[in-house]
Amino acid sequence: MHTLAVTxxxxxxxxxxDRKHIGITYIRQAFxxxxxxxxxxGLEWxxxxxxLGVELWVAEEVIALKEIYPQLKLSVLTPFLEQEKTWNEKNQEYYREIIGKADFVKSITNRPYENPLQLKQKNQFIIEKVDGLLVLFDEEKEGSPQFYLHVAQQEQTKRNxxxxxxxxxxxxxxxxxxxYDQ
Structure with missing residues (x-):
């Protein structure tokens, strides 16, 4: 496997x-x-x-892992241009910090936000381009990852x-x- 989507x-x-929340530490550790x-x-990308959330926290972990595994690369494929435009300044700054350390950044639709279809297109596009998906998901708690997961499960029926x-x-x-370690 050379490419892996994470969400x-x-x-x-x-x-x-709060970016100092202890839960982030555990989520990063799990990934x-x-x-x-x-x-x-052999994972490269x-x-x-x-x-905002799991994806950027994992991006921080990938950036840290690049020091040990220099062949590892981070790609950010946004669903639309300026996705951070409506976020508060602190989150925009954090996002720009991550984007600045990514190896590849591109918008999938190359347009600003128009409608939710762009999010669905993003899920489909990324899943079709990667070899796998690693996702934090709780079957008892619906939320944004379920849509990505559904596309990945459909992809599993088509290929390895x-x-x-x-x-x-x-x-x-x-x-x-x-x-226990403490």
Missing amino acids: GYKSFELGIF KQRLIPLIED VIISGQ FYLEIITPYDLNVIVEEAQ
């Missing part, structure tokens, strides 16, 4: 409004644990759409497509390990 909940869907074996097995879901149980294991 999960937006920060507000998880009730996380790191899944990414390292994939990188060591991690692709996100630049959503890697799909891994990080669950709340997986996060709890990481939290318990951290508490």
Whole structure:
């Protein structure tokens, strides 16, 4: 596998409004644990759409992993131009910081936001271009990742497509390990 899309909940869907929230540490750790074996097995590109929340937190982890694995690259394929335009200044600054460290940045529709169809097109486009999807998802909590996941599950019926879901149980294991280590 050479290309992997990564997604999960937006920060507000998880009730996380501060970048210092301890939950982010556990989420990043969960993704790191899944990414390292994939990188060591040949993963070259991690692709996100630049959503606030899991995607940008994982982007931070990928940027950190690039120091150990210089062959690893981060791509940000936004659904539309200026997706951060309506975000507050602090979030825009954070987004620009991540974008500035990405290896490739492009908008899929090359137009500003027009309608929700652009988000659906983004999911379809990215899933068709990658070899797999790593997603944080809770079957009991609907939210934005379910749409991405649905497209990935459809893709699995067409070809050999890697799909891994990080669950709340997986996060709890990481939290318990951290508490045990203290």
